[in-house]
Amino acid sequence: MKSYCTLLILSLLLLTSCKEVLEPTPYDIRIDDLALTRAADVPLVRIGLYSAFRSMTSSIVIAGDFTADNIKHNGTFASYQEFGTKQITSTNTDVSDYWGRIYRTVYVANFILERLPAVTGVTEANRKQLTAEARFLRGFANFMGTYTYGDIPLPTTTDQSTNRNIGRTARATVLASVLADYQAALADLPDDSSTGAAYLSKRVVQAALARFYLYQKNWAEAERYATLVINSGKFSLVPDYNTVVIQNFTSESIFEVGYTQNDDPATLNTLFVSRREVIPSDQLVAVLNSAESGARVATITFNVQQQQGNDNGWTVRKYGIAIENNANIVVFRLAEMYLIRAEARAQQGNQIGANGAVADLTILRNRAKASAITVTNQADVLLAIERERQYELAFEGHRWYDLVRTGRAQAVMAAFSPNWNSRYELWPIPQSEILRNPGLQGAQNPGY
CATH class of the missing domain: 1.25.40.390 (Serine Threonine Protein Phosphatase 5, Tetratricopeptide repeat)
Structure with a gap:
C-alpha cells in the first residue's frame, strides 16, 4: 500500500505548490521522526498521533459537504470541480489525500500499540491513556474510511511486507474492529479531559x-x-x-481539532474565503x-x-484563521x-x-x-x-x-x-493505491 510503504514510512506526501499553500506539512511532527523506545518519547508520539488525526478532519468536511448539495465550485482546482459538477474520478487528488490521511492515522496508532508495551518507565496511567487514545483514533479513522470508500484494507501492524498487499475487508468486519477499539478506549480514558x-x-x-x-x-x-x-x-x-x-x-x-497561530494551515479558510474555490450552493x-x-x-x-x-x-463563515478564534474543526x-x-x-x-x-x-x-x-x-x-x-x-x-x-x-x-449517479454514494478507491497495492487490483468500487 502506498499509504504504508511510501506516504507513511518514508515521508509525508509531497504536494504541488498550490496544495502546499492550502495544506503545508504540519509543524509539530513528521511521521518518519517518530520513535518510541523510552518514556521520554511518549509525549512526542502522542502529539504525532493527534497530528495525524488532525490531518483527516479537513478531508471529512470536503467529503461530507463537497460530495453533497451544500457547495458549488467557484474556482480553478480540478478536484473541487469534480465535486461541484458531480463527476468524481478515481484520480481526484482529494480522494487520494483523504485515503492517505486515514491510513496515516491508522499507522501511527498501530505504531503506538506495537511499541508502547515494551517501553519501560511509563506510568501505568499514561500507558493506559495513550493506548486508549490510539485505539479510539484508529477506530474513528476506520469508521470514516469504510463509510467513505466501502470495504477497505484493515491493517493492524506497521510491517511493510504485510501491509503492501492487503486487500479490501468487508465493512461488517471493519465496523466490528471499530466497535472493539471504541469499547477498549471507553474503558480506559478519563471521564473528562483535563485539557x-x-x-x-x-x-x-x-x-x-x-x-x-x-x-x-x-x-x-x-x-x-x-x-x-x-x-x-x-x-x-x-x-x-x-x-x-x-x-x-x-x-x-x-x-x-485545535490550531494556534503557529501551526494553523487555514485550509478550509483558504478554500472558502480567500480563494473562494467553493461557495455555498444556491439551494x-x-x-x-x-x-x-x-x-x-x-x-x-x-x-x-x-x-x-x-x-x-x-x-x-465557519472557518477562519487561528487569530480569528474560529479556525478549529x-x-x-x-x-x-x-x-x-x-x-x-x-x-x-x-x-x-x-x-x-x-x-x-x-x-x-x-x-x-x-x-x-x-x-x-x-x-x-x-x-x-x-x-x-x-x-x-x-x-x-x-x-x-x-x-x-x-x-x-x-x-x-x-x-x-443532472450528473448525479448512485456510484457517488461511495468515493472511488484511489487509482494510485490500486496501481501500488496488488491486493486492491480489480477491486474498484462499481462505476469507477
Missing part, C-alpha cells in the same frame, strides 16, 4: 458510539449513548448560534435564509461585490447529540411528548429562533430531522454521509445535479 475538548475522554467515545449506532440503525443504543452525553452536564448549548460559527472551544464542544443559501433555519444563516455571509457570473456572493458537539437522539427516537416511533423526537428538535430550533415544528407523523418528523441536520451541521462534514446512510442520496442529489 478540554482538544483531547479525548469517555464523553468523546460516548458521542462516537452514538454516531456509530445511528449509522448502524441500532436506534436504542444510539439514543442511549446520545442521552449519556446530554445528561452528563459537561456540555451546554451556547445561547447564540453565531457563537458556534465564530468561536473555538465553545461550551457545547465535545471534541474539536443551501435558500434554506439557510428560511424561517425554518432561523439563526443558522450565520453560517454564511453575503457580499454584493462578490456577486458576479457563477458567484452568488455568499461565503462560508469540530468533530463532535452537543447539538449533534440532540439530533442523533431525535432521529433514534423518531425511528422507534417516539415522535411527540416530553421525551420525543420533536422535543429534541425544539431545543435546537428555540436556540436558532426558528419556526416551530408542527408535524407529528414519523415520515414527516424524519424529514424535519434531515433538514435540521443540514441547517445545524452545515460545513461540518455530515451532509453526504447523512443522505447515503438514510437512503435519501439518490432522491436529493438527482434533483440537485
